[in-house]
Amino acid sequence: MFTTMLFFHLTGLSIWLGSLLSLAIITSVLKKQAGSKDIQNLLRKIPGLFSRWLHPSSFIVLISGVFMIISMNISESQKPLWLHFMEKGGLLIILLSIIVLSIVSSKKIKKPLKAANVDVAVVQRGLSTYLVWLTIFIILILSIIFMVSFKF
Numbered sequence: 001m002f003t004t005m006l007f008f009h010l011t012g013l014s015i016w017l018g019s020l021l022s023l024a025i026i027t028s029v030l031k032k033q034a035g036s037k038d039i040q041n042l043l044r045k046i047p048g049l050f051s052r053w054l055h056p057s058s059f060i061v062l063i064s065g066v067f068m069i070i071s072m073n074i075s076e077s078q079k080p081l082w083l084h085f086m087e088k089g090g091l092l093i094i095l096l097s098i099i100v101l102s103i104v105s106s107k108k109i110k111k112p113l114k115a116a117n118v119d120v121a122v123v124q125r126g127l128s129t130y131l132v133w134l135t136i137f138i139i140l141i142l143s144i145i146f147m148v149s150f151k152f
């Protein structure tokens with residue numbers, strides 16, 4: 001059971017981090033061409049398409065992690081620092097990424113793109129904000145992977 005959960009944990013993590021990275025690359029490339037109507041149509045769909053993978057995969061990381069913690073059956077004081085860091089830090093990052101990315105994509109990208117006369121500067125600012133948050137979450141996830149790899 002533990003091994004199966006570890007498989008789900010690592011698969012979820014790969015899809016989550018991979019989707020965040022792809023989304024960051026696509027957003028930064030499309031930002032420069034945000035004036036084109038075709039690109040605006042694409043930008044309306046992209047965050048929604050990715051969130052089908054992003055949020056469920058991060059949720060799988062959380063659920064499998066909780067299952068593994070329960071099956072390990074150890075007290076709080078017996079847990080090493082890296083496990084505390086992954087459990088609490090990971091939980092916070094997963095919940096924050098779901099909330100923040102959903103809010104930023106709907107308020108800063110979808111909303112300005114819905115306007116009758118799309119203001120390209122506003123859309124580009126929104127895309128920059130989205131890109132900053134994507135980068136923050138990528139760095140936070142990598143910092144957890146760093147702690148877990150070195151088992152501090």
Ligand code: HEM
Pocket residue numbers: 006009013061062064065066068069072086087088089090091093094140141144145148
């Ligand atoms: C950003 C979120 C997370 C990342 C990047 C992450 C990363 C990892 C990695 C790379 C491993 C493999 C470690 C190894 O086999 O040596 C692992 C295992 C594990 N993770 Fe996470 N994790 C995250 C969130 C969580 C959460 C939220 C929990 C618990 C609620 C959790 C609980 C566990 C447990 C119990 C293991 C097995 C540890 C062991 O083999 O002794 N993880 N995680």
